[in-house]
Amino acid sequence: xxxxxxxxxxxxxDHGNITGMSVSPSEDMLVCITSNNQMYTLSLSNxxxxxxxxxxxxxxxTPSHRPGHSKSPCITCMDTCMKPIIVTGGLDKSIRxxxxxxxxLELTEDFxxxxxxxxLKPCGLQAVIAFPDRVALVSILVDRMEIICEFDxxxxxxxxxxxxGQYFATASGPNVQIYDSYTCEMISVMNGHRQxxxxxxxxxxxxxxxxxxxxGVSCIxxxxxGSMTSKNVVSIHAGxxxxxxxxxxxxxxxxxxxxxxxxxxxxTMSSINVTDCHSLSARHMLLVTSCDLMFLGMxxxxxxxxxxAMKLDSFPPKIFMDYRCHTGSxxxxxxxxxxxxxxxxxxxxxxxxxxxxxxxxxxxxxxxLVEPEEVLISKVALDEKTxxxxxxRRKIEGVSxxxxxxxxxxxxxxxxxxxxxxxKTEEANRTNxxxxxxxxxxxxxxxxxxxKKIILLQTKHSEDFNNIVDQHKNKINYEIExxxxxxxxxxxxxxxxDREMLILxxxxxxxxxxxxxxxxxxxxxxxxxxxxxxxxxxxxxxxxNNEKRLIEDDADQEILGIQCxxxxxxxxxxxxxxxxxxxxxxxxxxxxxxxxxxxxNRENMAIANxxxxxxxxEIAGLEVKIAILRENFKKKSSDVSIKxxxxxxxxxxxxxxxxxxxxxxxxxxxxxQRMEPRESEIAMTKKKFAVKxxxxxxxxxxxxxxxxxxxxxxxxxxxxxxxxxxxxxxxKLKKDSFYRLSLxxxxxxxxxxxxxx
Numbered sequence: 173x174x175x176x177x178x179x180x181x182x183x184x185x186d187h188g189n190i191t192g193m194s195v196s197p198s199e200d201m202l203v204c205i206t207s208n209n210q211m212y213t214l215s216l217s218n219x220x221x222x223x224x225x226x227x228x229x230x231x232x233x234t235p236s237h238r239p240g241h242s243k244s245p246c247i248t249c250m251d252t253c254m255k256p257i258i259v260t261g262g263l264d265k266s267i268r269x270x271x272x273x274x275x276x277l278e279l280t281e282d283f284x285x286x287x288x289x290x291x292l293k294p295c296g297l298q299a300v301i302a303f304p305d306r307v308a309l310v311s312i313l314v315d316r317m318e319i320i321c322e323f324d325x326x327x328x329x330x331x332x333x334x335x336x337g338q339y340f341a342t343a344s345g346p347n348v349q350i351y352d353s354y355t356c357e358m359i360s361v362m363n364g365h366r367q368x369x370x371x372x373x374x375x376x377x378x379x380x381x382x383x384x385x386x387x388g389v390s391c392i393x394x395x396x397x398g399s400m401t402s403k404n405v406v407s408i409h410a411g412x413x414x415x416x417x418x419x420x421x422x423x424x425x426x427x428x429x430x431x432x433x434x435x436x437x438x439x440t441m442s443s444i445n446v447t448d449c450h451s452l453s454a455r456h457m458l459l460v461t462s463c464d465l466m467f468l469g470m471x472x473x474x475x476x477x478x479x480x481a482m483k484l485d486s487f488p489p490k491i492f493m494d495y496r497c498h499t500g501s502x503x504x505x506x507x508x509x510x511x512x513x514x515x516x517x518x519x520x521x522x523x524x525x526x527x528x529x530x531x532x533x534x535x536x537x538x539x540x541l542v543e544p545e546e547v548l549i550s551k552v553a554l555d556e557k558t559x560x561x562x563x564x565r566r567k568i569e570g571v572s573x574x575x576x577x578x579x580x581x582x583x584x585x586x587x588x589x590x591x592x593x594x595x596k597t598e599e600a601n602r603t604n605x606x607x608x609x610x611x612x613x614x615x616x617x618x619x620x621x622x623x624k625k626i627i628l629l630q631t632k633h634s635e636d637f638n639n640i641v642d643q644h645k646n647k648i649n650y651e652i653e654x655x656x657x658x659x660x661x662x663x664x665x666x667x668x669x670d671r672e673m674l675i676l677x678x679x680x681x682x683x684x685x686x687x688x689x690x691x692x693x694x695x696x697x698x699x700x701x702x703x704x705x706x707x708x709x710x711x712x713x714x715x716x717n718n719e720k721r722l723i724e725d726d727a728d729q730e731i732l733g734i735q736c737x738x739x740x741x742x743x744x745x746x747x748x749x750x751x752x753x754x755x756x757x758x759x760x761x762x763x764x765x766x767x768x769x770x771x772x773n774r775e776n777m778a779i780a781n782x783x784x785x786x787x788x789x790e791i792a793g794l795e796v797k798i799a800i801l802r803e804n805f806k807k808k809s810s811d812v813s814i815k816x817x818x819x820x821x822x823x824x825x826x827x828x829x830x831x832x833x834x835x836x837x838x839x840x841x842x843x844x845q846r847m848e849p850r851e852s853e854i855a856m857t858k859k860k861f862a863v864k865x866x867x868x869x870x871x872x873x874x875x876x877x878x879x880x881x882x883x884x885x886x887x888x889x890x891x892x893x894x895x896x897x898x899x900x901x902x903x904k905l906k907k908d909s910f911y912r913l914s915l916x917x918x919x920x921x922x923x924x925x926x927x928x929x
Contacts, residue, residue, distance in 0.1 A: 245521025
């Protein structure tokens, strides 16, 4: 087998499908991606010892929101508190709590509906979640979320805790309800809007509340008696989209769908200043009073969405920066309690964390609030943990006693082993001292011997060195004398060479003068010959011109005679063409008869193709079972004989057509001899006969295909017969082995019966 099944592993708690896998180059790690936007790793180094029913997959990245009913992992809401946590809700009907400092997911809770809006209590122990058909007040425990109270509020689009956390407000359509977070009682209901409320802002001190609806109508409410202190309309020329206000409601900023941001007075909602967002509309707004900054969540573009940071020293702002963050649109934004981190969630399911830096940012250390470290836990869970802690304490005490006893035993064993080791080391030291003394004596003796040898070697080396120096001096003197002799020989040779060069120069000058005289005489002879050739050329040109005139006169006379001959031939050719036209009519009749024969041949070919399709159907039936193949093989053999007869008939027709073709070729040759000027018409007939030849070749090809199909059927039948024979042989072997086993069993039974008797 090429592949062998070992084990299968399942990704627990993930209802999606695996959409992609990859193996590391070292083939010890498998990475897979699911349709729920999750990434897992599986170690392949110890696959043989892993259990297939265990959850061996590990998250490579922090698990994010899964795609919801619209197949989008969109984050619908987000909030933060004084703890370093973020709470998010998505279309996957889950609420997730993240630690943005550790970059980890701390808690996940699944509900039956997706959250529309969510708000955390400043202490981070409770949260208000708005669902499509209700609002739930939830306690955030260590390991889960527990619903404290549910409110029957339909289509709640906004919920938010107060600054102190003792109240929370919910917006359902044009109505706003205020609840006490400790008693879950409704304090007041505020009715003053005509459209759905989209913005709720608590004033510092939690005594008043500012609300803005989708028409841009702003209302300021008194929480104590639920009365409306002021009502104004935002003075912008477009629809209201988002708004942000300071804690004391001294300043406000409003964004419209005309890509403009207005600075307004919250008491009158009149526009003070305007700035342009450059063809991008702000969907979400956040104010950071400690840094005097404003963050805008801009609408999505071709390159994704972005967050714009504006410095509010002067409005319209002179400085702003855009930061690309999400591939989709920005759906929610939040700011940490110390104004150090900005959080944004997008329709792509990602959470972006920005660190806000600046000299004027962040609250002073003296005025900064201490982050709470308290957590909530249920009484049952606390009792279970205390019982587990008591059990563990008892186990620790028992283990500590066992460890103390074992340590005492080990100390005693180690003391005995140490005493034995000390005795052994003392004996070894004594023997080593004796050996050391003997080695020192041997060393002194060897030093004396080696000093004597070194002195002898030094004397020998000095003598050898002196001998070598004397030899080299003698060689140098000999080489100097030889060099002097070579210099004297070189000088004598140089003098002889100079003499020979003078003699050769004289001989060369003499031979050069002789060659000049000879070549001057030859040049004069050549000039005389050239003059004679020029005279002869003039004579030949004059004679050529005379002959040319005579030839031209004779040619004119011959042309007139040839013209007369061709006119006579033309008349005779016209008579021949008339006779050939009559013969051409006869040939056309014969040609039409040939076309009819070709049509009959095509019908025969169609019949052969139908028979070929029947053969293919029979071939498909052969592949079902071996028993059916044997019966079908007999039928196919008869069909093959029929095909052979049809092929023989086609061969006879082909032979007749070839004979007819030879007859036509003879007729064509006769026509060529009779009518040479009608070569164009004959060429057309040749093309038609070529088409016939192609059809004959196609018939031959079909015949070859039929032969090939027959051979393939024969081969398949032979292979199936071989398989049947092998299976029969295996059956015989199994029968023999079964018979042998039965005999052995009978013998064993007989022997056991004899033994018992």
